[in-house]
Amino acid sequence: xxxxxxxxxxxxxxxxxxxxxxxxxxxxxxxxxxxxxxxxxxxxxxxxxxxxxxxxxxxxxxxxxxxxxxxxxxxxxxxxxxxxxxxxxxxxxxxxxxxxxxxxxxxxxxxxxxxxxxxxxxxxxxxxxxxxxxxxxxxxxxxxxxxxxxxxxxxxxxxxxxxxxxxxxxxxxxxxxxxxxxxxxxxxxxxxxxxxxxxxxxxxxxxxxxxxxxxxxxxxxxxxxxxxxxxxxxxxxxxxxxxxxxxxxxxxxxxxxxxxxxxxxxxxxxxxxxx
Amino acid sequence: xxxxxxxxxxxxxxxxxxxxxxxxxxxxxxxxxxxxxxxxxxxxxxxxxxxxxxxxxxxxxxxxxxxxxxxxxxxxxxxxxxxxxxxxxxxxxxxxxxxxxxxxxxxxxxxxxxxxxxxxxxxxxxxxxxxxxxxxxxxxxxxxxxxxxxxxxxxxxxxxxxxxxxxxxxxxxxxxxxxxxxxxxxxxxxxxxxxxxxxxxxxxxxxxxxxxxxxxxxxxxxxxxxxxxxxxxxxxxxxxxxxxxxxxxxxxxxxxxxxxxxxxxxxxxxxxxxxxxxxxxxxxxxxxxxxxxxxxxxxxxxxxxxxxxxxxxxxxxxxxxxxxxxxxxxxxxxxxxxxxxxxxxxxxxxxxxxxxxxxxxxxxxxxxxxxxxxxxxxxxxxxxxxxxxxxxxxxxxxxxxxxxxxxxx
Numbered sequence: 001x002x003x004x005x006x007x008x009x010x011x012x013x014x015x016x017x018x019x020x021x022x023x024x025x026x027x028x029x030x031x032x033x034x035x036x037x038x039x040x041x042x043x044x045x046x047x048x049x050x051x052x053x054x055x056x057x058x059x060x061x062x063x064x065x066x067x068x069x070x071x072x073x074x075x076x077x078x079x080x081x082x083x084x085x086x087x088x089x090x091x092x093x094x095x096x097x098x099x100x101x102x103x104x105x106x107x108x109x110x111x112x113x114x115x116x117x118x119x120x121x122x123x124x125x126x127x128x129x130x131x132x133x134x135x136x137x138x139x140x141x142x143x144x145x146x147x148x149x150x151x152x153x154x155x156x157x158x159x160x161x162x163x164x165x166x167x168x169x170x171x172x173x174x175x176x177x178x179x180x181x182x183x184x185x186x187x188x189x190x191x192x193x194x195x196x197x198x199x200x201x202x203x204x205x206x207x208x209x210x211x212x213x214x215x216x217x218x219x220x221x222x223x224x225x226x227x228x229x230x231x232x233x234x235x236x237x238x239x240x241x242x243x244x245x246x247x248x249x250x251x252x253x254x255x256x257x258x259x260x261x262x263x264x265x266x267x268x269x270x271x272x273x274x275x
Numbered sequence: 276x277x278x279x280x281x282x283x284x285x286x287x288x289x290x291x292x293x294x295x296x297x298x299x300x301x302x303x304x305x306x307x308x309x310x311x312x313x314x315x316x317x318x319x320x321x322x323x324x325x326x327x328x329x330x331x332x333x334x335x336x337x338x339x340x341x342x343x344x345x346x347x348x349x350x351x352x353x354x355x356x357x358x359x360x361x362x363x364x365x366x367x368x369x370x371x372x373x374x375x376x377x378x379x380x381x382x383x384x385x386x387x388x389x390x391x392x393x394x395x396x397x398x399x400x401x402x403x404x405x406x407x408x409x410x411x412x413x414x415x416x417x418x419x420x421x422x423x424x425x426x427x428x429x430x431x432x433x434x435x436x437x438x439x440x441x442x443x444x445x446x447x448x449x450x451x452x453x454x455x456x457x458x459x460x461x462x463x464x465x466x467x468x469x470x471x472x473x474x475x476x477x478x479x480x481x482x483x484x485x486x487x488x489x490x491x492x493x494x495x496x497x498x499x500x501x502x503x504x505x506x507x508x509x510x511x512x513x514x515x516x517x518x519x520x521x522x523x524x525x526x527x528x529x530x531x532x533x534x535x536x537x538x539x540x541x542x543x544x545x546x547x548x549x550x551x552x553x554x555x556x557x558x559x560x561x562x563x564x565x566x567x568x569x570x571x572x573x574x575x576x577x578x579x580x581x582x583x584x585x586x587x588x589x590x591x592x593x594x595x596x597x598x599x600x601x602x603x604x605x606x607x608x609x610x611x612x613x614x615x616x617x618x619x620x621x622x623x624x625x626x627x628x629x630x631x632x633x634x635x636x637x638x639x640x641x642x643x644x645x646x647x648x649x650x651x652x653x654x655x656x657x658x659x660x661x662x663x664x665x666x667x668x669x670x671x672x673x674x675x676x677x678x679x680x681x682x683x684x
Binding site: 067070072073092093096097098099100101105107111112113115124125127128129130131132133172176 | 278279281282289290293589590592593594595596597598599600601602603676677680
């Protein structure tokens, strides 16, 4: 029973099955002699509910791709449609809002704020979504208990093991109930036991209908994915779907159930209007 | 928006608490600047307060005629500072006094002519005693308490003087020299009165009575030639027609001066204004010093905020990646700078008043507290916070999230 106190996910204005669509995307670094391409004429369509693993050698543009999808970076040219809307037309302010509400980031080095306790770290995206403090902390607490960290709420990141920190980071990524989870080598700094726990958590999140895009170097993890993409020099080398589009988990049923249970219907109506 | 504001407020407080020593030292920089402003405002406030109280005591029916300065501001400022020009050149004359006493509604006219001369008795010599040339009317306008003897009158004004308490001690080594004689410019004078010791050094006549020798202006003129009259105090019968009488006085003197209007006629609160030029200059210079220290304090805030931004680059990266807009980051660091400077301002107010009270122990000033002073310092610290917090906050807000995430402490 995750995130009971959170307002439910809002229905999309355009229910687009293609949640992410990248066409002719190019990312160039430097000019002239120093010019190099992290992404070169990159085309990719991601459907709602996919669990994508992106593999490839270092420097092939995996992280750049994630940063662009996560609205932290801009492509030099090409088009990026997020839920059918061109990202180029979204203001920086709304992009930040989208990062808080629709996108969850998981990093290799966890990226938790050392000065804040785990609870506040997890609640961080909700600050920028704009919830009051009590709601924030309650949601964060719920998210943490899902990852069996409820006893560690007031610990600081440095007091936790790597696996625990990464679970806290995942809790932060899902606390605002986003649609897309972007994971950049989430198991890169973990031992095999901790990484299998993390992968099971990601699998569970995926089963609820979330779209996950994960970069990894570990071929053993591809068993979790519904689609495996191999990248080379800024473009796709191979693209294999292991699960057909029809069999992807659907989010609508489970989420609508949750919505009925939520007591905060007025709040959700308000946020919906804002959008 | 208000929610984000509150969150950032607690964040900023947490961050300031975390670096307690650093924040305290930064605040101290601001506090010193604010404290000096408080000190100056409280002292100048106290002085004008004192003078307006004195004028209230003297009575509202007072008109003061002063010569306009014939020198430009810079020359007189240099003169004031070097002490060469304590008694400025005047264009008021003895005939003006005669003319003024004829103006209807005027009950008393007392000129003030200050000069410095050597006076001697059998044993002691005072090199430059303050000589106040006036008329017996002086006490009618400015009641002076005498410790011994009496004030000069029309009967004895040609050879009698009244001296201040300290001058009496210096010259005669006694507090009661009534009846003894002193020599001034070869002329002998009888001391007929000694003033009570005066605690308030500040008065609208700008006279240090304790060290002064008071004598009749005509007697003074007979010895030293044409005396310089720095001020003429005029008392009127009623308080009702000050403006018309002031107008009459103006026209009388203008006629007397064959058309020149190189003097000012003031009454009411305007009298307090040029109470002491020197004091104004000193407080002006102090204000400049306070302003400079405030700027230095502000630079301290900016410096610490830049350090804070650099230290927390990684945090900024994380915040941006989980959805903080540049605006939100700007607000966060702006608030932190504002809290620093406002806390410094608060410390400065406390420090400033402590200093002002300490200062009042050794001087006749009493610290003057008003809500205007508090408002001015409060606004000043806010302005300093905004001015010096903007650049670091902008720097924080413009950080690239990807670069920031790679940044480690």
